[in-house]
Amino acid sequence: MVHAGSMINxxxxxxxxxxxxxxxxxxxxxLVFKKKFLDAAGFAVFVGAFLIETAGLIARWVESYHLQYGxxxxxxxxxxxxxxxxxxxxxxxxxxxxxxxxxxxxxxxxAAFVFMAYASFSPSVSSxxxxxxxxxxxxxxxxxxxxxxxxxxxxxxxxxxxxxxLISDWYTKxxxxxxxxxxxxxxxxxxxxxxxxxxxxxxxxxxxxxGAAWADYAWGRYWSWxxxxxxxxxxxxxYVVYIHLRYSWGWHGRAAAIFAIVGFLFxxxxxxxxxxxxxxxxxxxxx
Amino acid sequence: MDKVLDRIWRFFSSVxxxxxxxxxxxxxxxxxxxxxQGLPVETYVRHYGASTYRLxxxxxxxxxxxxxxxxxxxxxxxxxxxxxxxERLPAIFKMVSKxxxxxxxxxxxxxxxxxxxxxxxxxxxxxxxxxxxxKESYRRPVHTSSEEGDFIYLEKGRIARFGPYVTHLSLIxxxxxxxxxxxxxxxAYVNLSPGDATxxxxxxxxxxDLTLPFTIKCNDFHIEFYDSGIPKxxxxxxxxxxxxxxxxxxxxxxxxxxxxxxxxxxQASYGQAGASDFSIVLTxxxxxxxxxSLARNQLFPLKGDISxxxxxxxxxxxxxxxxxLVGVYKGQKLQxxxxxxxxxxxxxxxxxxxxxxxxxxxxxxxxxxxxxxAKDPGAPYVAGGxxxxxxGLLMSFFSYRRRVWLFIPEKFDxxxxxxxxxxxxxxxxxxxxxxxxxxxxxxxxxxxxxKDTVPPSPSDKGTxxxxx
Numbered sequence: 001m002v003h004a005g006s007m008i009n010x011x012x013x014x015x016x017x018x019x020x021x022x023x024x025x026x027x028x029x030x031l032v033f034k035k036k037f038l039d040a041a042g043f044a045v046f047v048g049a050f051l052i053e054t055a056g057l058i059a060r061w062v063e064s065y066h067l068q069y070g071x072x073x074x075x076x077x078x079x080x081x082x083x084x085x086x087x088x089x090x091x092x093x094x095x096x097x098x099x100x101x102x103x104x105x106x107x108x109x110x111a112a113f114v115f116m117a118y119a120s121f122s123p124s125v126s127s128x129x130x131x132x133x134x135x136x137x138x139x140x141x142x143x144x145x146x147x148x149x150x151x152x153x154x155x156x157x158x159x160x161x162x163x164x165x166l167i168s169d170w171y172t173k174x175x176x177x178x179x180x181x182x183x184x185x186x187x188x189x190x191x192x193x194x195x196x197x198x199x200x201x202x203x204x205x206x207x208x209x210x211g212a213a214w215a216d217y218a219w220g221r222y223w224s225w226x227x228x229x230x231x232x233x234x235x236x237x238x239y240v241v242y243i244h245l246r247y248s249w250g251w252h253g254r255a256a257a258i259f260a261i262v263g264f265l266f267x268x269x270x271x272x273x274x275x276x277x278x279x280x281x282x283x284x285x286x287x
Numbered sequence: 288m289d290k291v292l293d294r295i296w297r298f299f300s301s302v303x304x305x306x307x308x309x310x311x312x313x314x315x316x317x318x319x320x321x322x323x324q325g326l327p328v329e330t331y332v333r334h335y336g337a338s339t340y341r342l343x344x345x346x347x348x349x350x351x352x353x354x355x356x357x358x359x360x361x362x363x364x365x366x367x368x369x370x371x372x373x374e375r376l377p378a379i380f381k382m383v384s385k386x387x388x389x390x391x392x393x394x395x396x397x398x399x400x401x402x403x404x405x406x407x408x409x410x411x412x413x414x415x416x417x418x419x420x421x422k423e424s425y426r427r428p429v430h431t432s433s434e435e436g437d438f439i440y441l442e443k444g445r446i447a448r449f450g451p452y453v454t455h456l457s458l459i460x461x462x463x464x465x466x467x468x469x470x471x472x473x474x475a476y477v478n479l480s481p482g483d484a485t486x487x488x489x490x491x492x493x494x495x496d497l498t499l500p501f502t503i504k505c506n507d508f509h510i511e512f513y514d515s516g517i518p519k520x521x522x523x524x525x526x527x528x529x530x531x532x533x534x535x536x537x538x539x540x541x542x543x544x545x546x547x548x549x550x551x552x553x554q555a556s557y558g559q560a561g562a563s564d565f566s567i568v569l570t571x572x573x574x575x576x577x578x579x580s581l582a583r584n585q586l587f588p589l590k591g592d593i594s595x596x597x598x599x600x601x602x603x604x605x606x607x608x609x610x611x612l613v614g615v616y617k618g619q620k621l622q623x624x625x626x627x628x629x630x631x632x633x634x635x636x637x638x639x640x641x642x643x644x645x646x647x648x649x650x651x652x653x654x655x656x657x658x659x660x661a662k663d664p665g666a667p668y669v670a671g672g673x674x675x676x677x678x679g680l681l682m683s684f685f686s687y688r689r690r691v692w693l694f695i696p697e698k699f700d701x702x703x704x705x706x707x708x709x710x711x712x713x714x715x716x717x718x719x720x721x722x723x724x725x726x727x728x729x730x731x732x733x734x735x736x737x738k739d740t741v742p743p744s745p746s747d748k749g750t751x752x753x754x755x
Binding site for chain 1: 302305306309310312313316317319320321324352451474513515517518519520521540541542544551553554555659660661663666669670673674676677680681684685711712713714715717718
């Protein structure tokens with residue numbers, strides 16, 4: 001069934017996908033030609049893409065009411081990929097406004113684009129608005145998904161900052177101490193990566209706790225070692241190790257950056273791998 | 288004996304042990320997500336073969352999260368966390384309640400964050416304006432003097448010192464909740480058809496019968512489907528009875544359980560029970576309309592030795608909604624089949640059989656309700672522990688204790704030292720320290736201070752020692 005309305009959200013979201021590509025090229029040229037105005041243009045286009053994406057998500061939410069399903073658009077693989085790119089974009093915009101690290105725009109716009117494109121163009125991902133199965137009809141859904149996904153967004157940003165750390169660090173080592181001037185200093189990158197990880201860790205903790213509360217409310221079991229639960233706990237513990245290494249043993253710099261990059265692989269597996277490879281309750285990957 | 292205890296205590300008080308245990312828990316927890324847990328034995332044997340099955344079974348890998356070795360890892364981890372907390376907490380209390388207001392010169396010289404600031408006026412004016420102006424960003428600058436000189440002590444983020452211990456405490460609370468739940472609680476299930484009642488449920492782990500202090504009666508079960516065939520809602524109308532008297536009644540839904548005296552009944556699942564009935568209308572030009580209700584595969588004689596039967600049913604046949612497959616029999620022999628759609632009665636011209644038209648009205652499927660019955664007196668502790676966990680994380684992460692000493696020597700020669708240290712987060716502190724020194728310079732600059740000061744000469748505008 002094709003409803004006239006159901007075109008608007010997917011249309012807006014497809015447009016946002018291409019606008020993200022546009023901002024990515026501005027950022028890329030900004031990196032290559034080292035011109036400030038290219039970065040500024042990249043940021044402006046990026047914010048534009050983000051606003052279109054926001055409009056698309058709102059349209060989708062409204063359209064789900066027209067279909068009489070009426071639920072927030074975060075309930076299947078398509079919606080979760082779009083929402084993940086949205087949280088990453090919003091996290092980046094906030095961090096940029098606070099720390100002025102425009103250069104991170106390239107990996108971030110790339111990530112936003114990749115998740116959007118996977119959602120829009122992969123034949124295995126359906127963009128249809130699906131009704132909710134009874135288990136998902138709960139007010140916990142919003143808290144649980146929003147906190148978890150902003151956690152993923154923060155970890156993704158920390159991942160980007162850590163990659164830049166390694167690039168900058170590598171450059172300095174191979175040029176006898178020259179500094180890669182167009183990236184933030186390694187100190188700033190290390191600090192941002194650490195701060196985003198603790199933000200991500202708190203959000204992930206809240207995501208796990210709300211998930212457990214919900215499970216207890218729906219099934220009388222707050223923890224059942226379902227693969228998604230287990231992997232989110234594993235990811236949480238990986239960053240617990242990061243935090244203790246940093247606090248107790250003073251790990252920072254290159255070692256911390258490598259740790260943050262490996263940690264993000266765990267985040268990715270928790271988000272996508274569990275659904276695509278393993279089986280369990282979080283069914284959005286089975287479409 | 289004391290020596291042994293002492294060594295055990297020290298073993299458990301190390302962060303290194305914590306990291307080793309966490310990594311072991313992570314590594315083993317992954318195994319349980321790769322090998323599906325809790326499947327029937329035959330499934331494993333078929334999948335892995337008998338000998339591999341025996342090996343994996345020996346290590347409890349099919350129920351590994353409840354195996355003795357995994358639980359041992361968790362217990363060791365909790366002991367580790369507890370000992371670490373007890374070991375460090377008293378010192379932290381002392382450190383926080385009695386801060387070192389004065390600090391010897393050798394220590395100051397060892398700080399990484401250390402700068403000299405110059406000031407052209409009198410010492411007393413300097414101290415007064417520093418204490419006054421620094422109040423804006425530090426809660427309570429403390430001024431003390433000794434023979435060597437004057438100290439101004441600044442501190443921020445004291446609460447952060449307790450953050451990690453609050454976090455660790457929360458794990459202990461959660462662990463207590465888990466223990467209480469596993470000893471005093473239960474988790475069971477029961478399937479009931481509408482009209483049935485029972486006070487016996489089966490435990491999820493161990494598969495044993497358990498008698499409840501009341502009887503659960505299923506008055507009714509109701510299920511709705513979306514057009515696509517996936518369930519929209521399922522609800523059970525339940526009564527709880529004791530001595531044949533009703534003590535509670537509620538229509539439960541997924542996410543809407545019924546709780547009575549600590550025992551909660553959840554709508555967990557549903558299933559098809561027994562045969563389904565199909566309402567069909569037969570039309571013929573001679574006899575008019577006739578309503579039929581047929582069970583699956585029940586033969587209905589139509590005319591002579593021709594009879595029909597509903598052979599199959601689909602809730603959503605190729606997107607066209609509920610559909611039945613009807614077979615036409617001559618004697619006991621299947622002659623032909625055709626399909627009839629609930630929503631599109633004229634589909635295929637609604638094929639007639641021996642002059643009879645068939646209209647499919649509705650399928651009456653009979654279901655049983657799957658109920659989960661659980662009691663967990665430990666859950667409130669776990670919930671409380673979870674809240675403490677979040678508070679502890681917020682305390683630890685969004686604040687950190689940093690201390691700054693301003694040392695103004697007894698023989699004031701126009702320069703004084705600012706030195707600071709952060710308990711952790713040293714990198715962020717570098718930025719903050721630079722900002723603080725900047726604002727101290729501003730306080731000391733003549734534009735702000737006015738009459739009492741002479742502009743500092745550029746040469747002694749603060750030297751950055753302690754750093755190359």
